[in-house]
Amino acid sequence: MMSRTMKAKVACAVLLAVAVLLSGLFWYFRIYTKTPEYALRTIESALDQHDEALFLRHVQLDAVLDTGYDDFMTGTMDAEFGHSHEASAALEDFSKMLKPAFISMLKDAVHTRLTTGEWPSVNPADEAADTENILSRIGVRDLTFREIANLTQNDEAQTAEADVIAHQGEADSDFTFKILLAPSEEGDWQVVSIQNLHEYAVVLQQARRLRIESYLEESNAIIARHDQTVGAAQLRLYSVLGAGALGSQATRDMARQIMEQDILADWQERRDELSAVSVPRSMQSLQQLRLKICDLHIAYAQGYATWMTDKNAATIRAAENSLRQAEVLEVEASFLVQRAKRSFGDKME
Template sequence: MVLSMRTKLKIFAAAILLVLVVIGGGLAYFNFYVKTPEYTLKVIQESIQNHDVDEFNKYVNVDNVVAGVTNNMLDGIIASQTNLPEEAKVAMNSLATMFKAPIVASLQEGLNNYVKTGSWQSGNTTADAQGAMINSDMILEQSGLTDLTFEGIDYINTNEDNGTAEAGIKVTQSEINQPFVFKVSLEEQADGYWKVVSVDNFADFIKALEDGRKEFIKDYLSQTALIIIDKEKILTENEANLNAALNLGTLGSSQTRTDLKNDIENKILPQLKELQEALQSVEVPKSAETLHNLRLKACESKIAYYQDYAKWLDNKDIKTLREATDNLKKAKTMEYEANLLTKRIEGQIK
């Protein structure tokens, strides 16, 4: 069938009209969508992925968010100190005001660095009200932000009447391996776009973080105590037997020296190396890293002591004996410091 020119024009006009309706509808939907909290959160995610600081700042009131997070963080840290008397907490509140400005600067710098590079760390320092230098990365690590992984948007509740919205941002804190949902507030701007203005439950996050860290430390102390008790029981018995043999005063006998060397190499050193390996296999919380390193160094020095002592039983070189004695002193010093630090940590987590 051959269509007349008039019919063709009508079909063409209808097609044009349909295209315009579709485009118009799409534009209308797009104009509606870009002025929603959902769109704002989507753009913020993309700006972080694309390391676009300007786009991020367009949809996040960084100054307001960081100021609120700082207040929340300080409140949360003080509130988590449950073993402190009330007057001590009041004193801590007064002291916290001195550190507020450098903490704000550290968080702003860290956030900017995170959007720009994907890393929170900056390696910079800021000064407090008295001019003392504060490490920015230390503050960021203490806040728990450096160990967050974004898991998704949990919910979005919008109040069209007053132009506000609350979104639940789901994250996982890898240091304590726990999920958390941040309550993020958004406000509609004069141009119809939405902007993140605050994180409202950062104090709850700090409390959960501190509680998680305490539990992690308790687990670490309990686990390592069992390891040390188990390994050192046999080690102490073997060392006592060695000392008893030394007290007999028969080191001039080659047979005695050979027997002592065999005891060291076949009984004592294997036990020490088992202790070392057992400690190395333990998962260590950040706040116990100094303690753990002291324990490992003490174990390492004790191994070096017995290795040197066994060598001296062979070569009778006074230099070898001095090296052995030096390593024993190091081991005892570090064991003493580790015990003091253990008691201090135990006192802090009660």
């Protein structure tokens, strides 16, 4: 049987364990849950668990979006247009006009993210197109959380600051967001603002500018090189047609050979090379236009080569129709290139 002394020791040990457990629970529920660190960890957990109520308990979403919009748009305008007073005044008025709708759509997108775990689906044909433009504008789809660092608390000011490090895929670099927290009336710490969205907007715009410059430089070099090759082939074609009679089979065979082996092959190579270029999101329309131009020139070259054999008027009419469409689209593509350059002013010259 257990001695009285041993029983007393066991009882003391049990009481001590209970006391430690209770003090731990008291510390967790009454102290730790009322700290900035707990708030940040809970926000992270709420995002993972799609718990919108928990997220909103620790994020003053309206306040974050209100100040965040102003800072981000100011940073974007500074990055795009510099500090021109005339441009700034006009753009500031325009920005204020857009603000209510911008914030409303962004709140809806955040709601979707918090309840489903995903941002709204991308479908330019539906009503979510404007929301997608906003999400693309702020680069949120390309942000990947890394870590929370450098959490500091100012007891006198009743605030806390934290560094939230995220990877920005579009810029291909990490960015440190400066988060400001303050306690609510219930004592829960909440994120009340992101303090450096102006800087984030500038970094994002600079990265986008560099990607656009890189895309235009690489793709324009491809186009220029192939234009030179096709131009030389067309001169050979004109020489053959000028030297012989179009009714001659030998002339037609030589023309078909140049069209198939030189011009058609070169347009196919051009398309393949353009398809391999990395394309910024803002240049997707231009890229698709350029590929369509390649397809139309390929169709023209194939039709022209076929006409050299079948001598069918319908064949050449269809080919020439493809060529006319290509020429129209080439004007539009040139316009998009110039607009991209103008959007960044002299910085791309």
